[in-house]
Amino acid sequence: MRNRPLAAPDQSLADLRLERGQNLLRLVPTGxxxxxxxxxxxxxxxxxxxxxxxxxxxxxxGISELDSAGAWLLLRTKxxxxxxxxxxxxxxxxxxYTPLVQIMEADHLTGPVVHRPRPxxxxxxxxxxxxxxxxxxxxxxGMLGFLGRVTVEAIEAILSPRRELPIPAFVRQVEETGxxxxxxxxxxxxxxxxxxxxxxxxxxxxxxxxIFTVDLLGVGxxxxxxxxxxxxxxxxxxxxxxxxxxxxxxxxxxxxxxxTMGLNIAEVLVLPRVLGLMIxxxxxxxxxxxxxxxxxxxxxxxxxxxTVPMFLRELETAITYKTLLVGLIKAPVFAFLIxxxxxxxxxxxxxNAESVGKLTTRSVVESIFLIITxxxxxxxxxxxxxx
Amino acid sequence: MSSAxxxxxxxxxxxxxxxxxxxxxxxxxxxxxxVMRGEVLGVVGGSGAGKSVLLRSIIGLNHPExxxxxxxxxxxxxxxxxxxxxxxxxxxxxxQGGALFSSQTVAENIQVPLRRYxxxxxxxxxxxxxxxxxxxxLPPDAAQKYPSELSGGMIKxxxxxxxxxxxxxxxxxxxxxxxxxxxxxxxxxxxxxxxQQSLGLTVFMVTHxxxxxxxxxxxxxxxxxxxxxxxxxxxxxxxxxxxxxxxFSGARGRAALxxxx
Numbered sequence: 001m002r003n004r005p006l007a008a009p010d011q012s013l014a015d016l017r018l019e020r021g022q023n024l025l026r027l028v029p030t031g032x033x034x035x036x037x038x039x040x041x042x043x044x045x046x047x048x049x050x051x052x053x054x055x056x057x058x059x060x061x062g063i064s065e066l067d068s069a070g071a072w073l074l075l076r077t078k079x080x081x082x083x084x085x086x087x088x089x090x091x092x093x094x095x096x097y098t099p100l101v102q103i104m105e106a107d108h109l110t111g112p113v114v115h116r117p118r119p120x121x122x123x124x125x126x127x128x129x130x131x132x133x134x135x136x137x138x139x140x141x142g143m144l145g146f147l148g149r150v151t152v153e154a155i156e157a158i159l160s161p162r163r164e165l166p167i168p169a170f171v172r173q174v175e176e177t178g179x180x181x182x183x184x185x186x187x188x189x190x191x192x193x194x195x196x197x198x199x200x201x202x203x204x205x206x207x208x209x210x211i212f213t214v215d216l217l218g219v220g221x222x223x224x225x226x227x228x229x230x231x232x233x234x235x236x237x238x239x240x241x242x243x244x245x246x247x248x249x250x251x252x253x254x255x256x257x258x259x260t261m262g263l264n265i266a267e268v269l270v271l272p273r274v275l276g277l278m279i280x281x282x283x284x285x286x287x288x289x290x291x292x293x294x295x296x297x298x299x300x301x302x303x304x305x306x307t308v309p310m311f312l313r314e315l316e317t318a319i320t321y322k323t324l325l326v327g328l329i330k331a332p333v334f335a336f337l338i339x340x341x342x343x344x345x346x347x348x349x350x351x352n353a354e355s356v357g358k359l360t361t362r363s364v365v366e367s368i369f370l371i372i373t374x375x376x377x378x379x380x381x382x383x384x385x386x387x
Numbered sequence: 388m389s390s391a392x393x394x395x396x397x398x399x400x401x402x403x404x405x406x407x408x409x410x411x412x413x414x415x416x417x418x419x420x421x422v423m424r425g426e427v428l429g430v431v432g433g434s435g436a437g438k439s440v441l442l443r444s445i446i447g448l449n450h451p452e453x454x455x456x457x458x459x460x461x462x463x464x465x466x467x468x469x470x471x472x473x474x475x476x477x478x479x480x481x482x483q484g485g486a487l488f489s490s491q492t493v494a495e496n497i498q499v500p501l502r503r504y505x506x507x508x509x510x511x512x513x514x515x516x517x518x519x520x521x522x523x524x525l526p527p528d529a530a531q532k533y534p535s536e537l538s539g540g541m542i543k544x545x546x547x548x549x550x551x552x553x554x555x556x557x558x559x560x561x562x563x564x565x566x567x568x569x570x571x572x573x574x575x576x577x578x579x580x581x582x583q584q585s586l587g588l589t590v591f592m593v594t595h596x597x598x599x600x601x602x603x604x605x606x607x608x609x610x611x612x613x614x615x616x617x618x619x620x621x622x623x624x625x626x627x628x629x630x631x632x633x634x635f636s637g638a639r640g641r642a643a644l645x646x647x648x
Binding site: 034035036038039042043067068069072076096099100102103104111112113114115116350352353354 | 494501507514582586
């Protein structure tokens with residue numbers, strides 16, 4: 001029965017005795033030559049030099065236990081000696097280990113495994129930069145192709161409803177991305193309203209213009225913050241879910257099965273999600289606008305003693321329908337981006353578990369990046385046309 | 388290590404009165420089983436008969452309702468993770484899907500247990516990894532591949548190499564030949580047999596492959612009606628239980644038996 005204390009490699013349960021005669025090197029390994037002892041034995045054997053010996057003997061009769069790590073060390077030593085021109089005239093081991101040594105010799109002694117080099121330095125940085133750039137371009141190109149495909153499919157599906165449109169799937173998407181997001185979107189919008197009112201009041205109080213906190217809240221929330229915050233929450237919540245769901249379907253070959261049955265992937269998987277989100281996100285944005293303003297209103301009451309009627313009267317002068325519409329018109333665009341990126345990355349998942357996680361992360365990062373880029377583009381556009 | 392006659396201390400795994408139940412549904416009803424040192428035990432049973440649950444109970448991934456499981460004379464049934472460590476050095480497990488860590492290369496996978504339990508130099512670990520790869524019949528260039536770049540058969544071999552990394556005495560195989568073509572499956576059987584003989588392993592193998600059962604196992608344990616029946620291929624063919632009879636004397640069983648003649 002073997003009992004190897006791997007935790008204590010220094011304990012000398014295995015030993016190697018060297019006997020040097022005339023032109024002869026005798027190695028006498030004894031004890032337990034196993035994986036636990038191998039680190040120590042390895043360094044002993046690495047220090048071994050023939051020192052002029054022409055012949056060698058390895059006498060392992062005193063080995064009490066041998067496993068493949070120990071056998072490897074002995075065989076490696078034998079080969080090293082032979083390569084240095086020393087003839088190994090005798091290599092004995094207890095008879096019960098003959099099959100072990102035979103199977104290891106039959107497999108030929110191979111060199112150590114080679115690891116893929118992990119390059120560093122400036123050249124590697126350049127290489128990565130180039131690779132990253134090409135990847136980003138390829139990504140954009142792929143997304144553009146996907147956009148085209150989805151657009152064509154969408155128009156076809158709407159113009160000529162060959163089959164029944166997947167209405168239940170569509171409704172479920174509105175519910176999953178919209179209705180179930182109400183608590184988290186509401187809570188965060190309320191808190192941001194509170195924070196914005198507090199910070200605004202703090203600054204404007206110095207000019208005695210506390211009442212304009214209401215204007216700041218109204219314009220800030222309706223035009224920008226409401227839509228942006230909602231879109232970012234939904235990108236993290238639903239965009240990732242799209243990628244993970246479709247990605248898992250790819251891992252399970254469900255997507256391949258659909259294609260084999262003649263189902264249209266864009267119609268079955270992508271359209272309900274993108275269209276559902278395009279309905280849900282504007283509604284969520286409006287909801288966030290309202291809750292955010294309520295948050296600001298509460299803060300104004302406690303911090304600035306602006307009563308609710310005062311708040312509403314000031315709000316009426318500060319904002320118009322246009323302010324609200326400018327904010328809301330961006331929501332379907334953000335929804336389209338989130339849905340498109342989420343489905344696109346989901347369909348690119350390879351058939352392994354790691355890929356699902358990697359692409360889900362990428363999906364969220366890309367959709368948030370696109371949301372903020374498009375928001376900036378909208379700002380420029382609106383300032384040019386003077387809204 | 389040698390195939391000495393079956394003495395008391397030659398029992399590697401001793402199971403007594405094992406009961407496993409999931410949400411009231413009993414899977415194992417007071418099972419008894421002994422696995423002897425140096426033997427290959429095949430475990431078969433219908434789908435849902437609890438083969439994998441039995442394996443997971445032995446290696447401590449599943450806590451049984453009651454009963455005792457001794458591995459190397461140590462009770463594992465109520466062990467926590469800390470206590471299991473001493474045993475984990477002495478057994479290796481090949482999971483059904485290989486369970487290779489997908490973010491690491493094959494060589495790094497094999498070196499995980501070496502890194503965890505020994506203080507080897509990187510050079511020695513690289514040599515050992517190469518040696519294990521050769522032992523399981525993988526080409527040297529498989530070392531730097533990632534699991535996603537391997538075929539099903541290569542994944543099983545790489546998983547076996549990782550299971551053998553610490554030269555365990557006891558090897559658990561969970562459906563090692565499932566998903567392999569008959570030729571690869573046959574080669575894998577030969578590999579298990581030759582490694583078992585040369586490394587002196589005790590093998591606990593869950594399988595459905597009737598050719599594997601014939602080619603590799605010394606004894607077969609059949610899970611049927613929440614109990615276990617142990618025998619050899621020849622004795623089980625004549626068993627009175629209808630399921631066992633059907634299993635071993637169906638067309639596939641006869642073909643496998645004809646191969647032994």
